[in-house]
Amino acid sequence: METIRYALDQGIATVTFDEPGSPVNTMKPQWQADMVTLAERLTADREQLRGVLLTSAKTTFFAGADLKGVLQLKAADAATGFTGIEKLKKAFRRIETLGVPVVSLVNGAALGGGWEVALIGHARFALDNPKIQLGLPEVSLGLMPGATGITKMTRLLGLMGAQPYLMEGKLFNPHQALEMGLVNGLAASADELHQMGLAFIEANPQINQPWDRKDYKMPGGTPSSPKIAQGLTVMPAMMFNKTHGLYPAAQAILEAMVEGAQVDYDTACRIESRKLAKLMVGQNAKNMITAFFFNLNAIKAGKSRPAGIAPWKPAKVGILGAGMMGAGIAYANAARGIPSVLRDVTLDKAQAGRDYSRQITDKQVAKGRMDAGKQAALLGLIEPTADVAALAGCDLIIEAVFENRALKAQVTREAEAVMAAGGTFASNTSTLPITGLAQASQRPAKFVGIHFFSPVDKMKLVEIIRGKDTDDESVARAYDYVLAIGKTPIVVNDSRGFFTSRVFGTFVMEGAAMLDEGIPAPLIEQAGLAAGMPVGPLAVMDETSLSLSVHVLDQTRADFAADGQTYTATRGELFTEKMVKQLNRPGRAAGGGFYDYPAGAKKQLWPGLKSFEKPLTGDPQALLAELKDRLLYRQAIETARCMAENVLTSTHDANIGSIFGIGFPAWTGGAMQFIYSEGVERFTQRSAELAARYGAGFALSDAVKAVIEKHRP
The missing domain is CATH 3.90.226.10 (2-enoyl-CoA Hydratase; Chain A, domain 1)
Structure with a gap:
């Protein structure tokens, strides 16, 4: 033997x-x-x-x-x-x-x-x-x-x-x-x-085994x-x-x-x-094994980490901004024994950020999963402050303030001045290109994107973004840090929206475009769930806020204008803009968007959406299948574009990032694996059909077709 x-x-x-x-x-x-x-x-x-x-x-x-x-x-x-x-x-x-x-x-x-x-x-x-x-x-x-x-x-x-x-x-x-x-x-x-x-x-x-005994029940x-x-x-x-x-x-x-x-x-x-x-x-098993065994193990093994860099763990992390993201990052650090300095404009705001960790751990103490002593030790690892000087000695500083270039530039300059020698500076931006933000840094080679997802204590994925000048050491340090706090890192190159926000945008905007076409909102939401997404596109845009999507659209237009170009908004983006600017429906946090949120009752679709509906024709099941294809194909195509543009460099980052970052259905094995499970020939043909009906978002360029073929398993 x-x-x-x-x-x-x-x-x-x-x-x-x-x-x-x-x-x-x-x-x-x-x-x-x-x-x-x-x-x-x-x-x-x-x-x-x-x-x-x-x-x-x-x-x-x-x-x-x-x-x-x-x-x-x-x-x-x-x-x-x-x-x-x-x-x-x-x-x-x-x-x-x-x-x-x-x-x-x-x-x-x-x-x-x-x-x-x-x-x-x-x-x-x-x-x-x-x-x-x-x-x-x-x-x-x-x-x-x-x-x-x-x-x-x-x-x-x-x-x-x-x-x-x-x-x-x-x-x-x-x-x-x-x-x-x-x-x-x-x-x-x-x-x-x-x-x-x-x-x-x-x-x-x-x-004998229990079931082999006469008295077994x-x-x-x-x-x-x-x-x-x-x-x-x-x-x-x-x-x-x-x-x-x-x-x-x-x-x-x-x-x-x-x-x-x-x-x-x-x-x-x-x-x-x-x-x-x-x-x-069956194909389902092949998809899930590819993603949750081989792709995930590739990431854990550091396949996307620059080679030849010594392992690293920060001694102390500075966090700029004690809002939901900054507070969540502080908790993630403390839960893994890493001390943090949590800074905001006032001490009260910083302390409120630390209280987020208290709220999480109070629940654990109540359930007997943590004792009071361990809770106190965890909270003791988070130092709230309004004083920039308290960041002295931090060898990693993460900026997590509002998505505003001027504000991010200001806090970057302030924090870098007191950061530990040889330290790494990171931005938690979800959409703004890292290369542009790094212009405020004195050391752009040591400036990297570390994009957490909300809520940080529950979301496992972290997107690491390499800017034009970011060096290998900074990427490797970010990778090691993410693993040290028990999360899953993927590495992408700089681009507007990077990978996850860019692809997530296609999902929600396809849903908004469907509304503009007159498709009933309940059918759109059902299509998202039936395809395997965690929630429908309208519900998730309400949670992330329509006004944020419009803010990103305005910023994109301004950036294009600064370069002497004109940005052409998609049908979905224009409809979202109408919801916010004309109909005053900015999202859940501001009272309501696609949904209403009555006090003490379950949320429900806003009745005003019925005014956009048009009579349905044809087979309802065929229409549902078409909507499901649109939601999945649009995201998969955008992922392939990220591969073709070198925003993504590996299918394991693409698959795991799409599942853990934007909720792409686990049964598919991820956005790139979905293409291969459909069959490259069928996927190409179906994309062409959808492009003819619904626009260029579904079109496959020669470069995209080439990269799909290049990475075919």
Whole structure:
């Protein structure tokens, strides 16, 4: 066996997973073949066996499936995939029905297939380390547990108890696993872990899995139990309301849980195999694996970080502006132990900014997730001030004031004068080009964009913008800082709106253009949700404010005029301008925009929008499909333009940035992956059709077509 070491000593078979040349163990084809051999070896040695220990030679227990192999599967491979899954499960089954105790010694993370390997054991013991992650997160990759995970977790926890860990992919640590009864004990060291395993074998010479015992009953009841049946009746509708049918893995998991709970163990496993085989060859899984495994790991590995620069972490961060963004940045720093100086024009405003962190942590204290001492320590890391001199010693200063060039220039000059020698200055602007803002700096090479998203405490993405003069060290420092505060960095080159704001603008403005065309507002919002966006384009523009969009439009016109050019506004921009300047509907913060916000009641679309509606013709479903295409294609095309213009330089930044930054649907795998999942030829043809009907925003230039082809997987 190439990936498994086997040793038999005094009746104890020690099975050590040890994939050669890899830092982790995976379910690669060779390992699957080795598991079949292992089952045969254990069966041959049965008369000598008193027990089996499943162990790992790596720092983690087991990493799970071979995802590269999944990306290569085609629809015709489903039958072969089913056969392979069943063959592996047969090996699992032979091992756990030997008639001797099998114990899994979990020395590190066991996720996905790794946790399913741990579930082979009649008992599991784990190292007592809260950082160890266990569980079945396959649904987040468009897959489902298929190596007995659904069948066993359902039988161990019950239909309702297992639901969060299967349908939502909720993870847990060893202590939580002990509380749920999924592990039998915790060890302080590897030696103690081994001794626990041996002690269990001695104490349980004959043992079966719970579901193989005559007195087994499913926790909470089967689907025929009245309480369970009632919950299952509404669960599909609740799930569709959340997923809009765009995530087949969640549906397949629910089906496997419920169907499997009504039959014997072996039949339940076979149901599970069939559903996984179908998901594995589907485009949805390929999209989500590309984004949430390969693209995300590329970013974590620093693929977009300039090479050759020493790792860095700021000693103290200065933040200019204690509004919602500045206050959020201060919290993000303090939550990761980084001290901040939070400066505003008055001490009261700065203190109000620090109180934002108090509000967040008050909730954590109330829920028992943080004690008062830790809260006090966190708040102590934020120094509110109105004095620019307090910024002395800060080796990173982030400007987070209003989107006004003159104001940003003023605070830049003031802060740079007291910043630590060799420090880095960053702007949190969302739209203004960094190269222009850097003109106020004495050291434009050390001036970089660090664009956070609101609310900072919840949004994971941070967009790092390289200006014309920004050097590699500043980009690398910004990258390291973003990782240090637990967020996900993407790197883009300077441009108006950069990447995320620019693409987000196409989404909301396409929605506004639809209104101007006479399409009913409820249908526009429904199209956004049906496509997989978190909210409709009109609702999200209300939240970010129509007046801000008009301010950006005015600034763009002024910038073009300064260069002797004329900016031609889009149909959506003109309609938004009309909403603000003629109809006095500037957005939620100012009382209302596309929506009304009655006190104590749910928001509702502004009745005045009905005056723009025109009679609908044709098939309503076809119209909805057209609107969905417009919203998704418009964003994907703008992303490809960013690639063609060198604003973006990698598909991993494009995909992760679009999903985490602007809410591009996760089922697509991101804006560039959406193009490839549609098929380049079909995408090109459909774009041309949309351009003929709705304008140049959908047109693909030769440069855009070339960059799409260049990055085709």
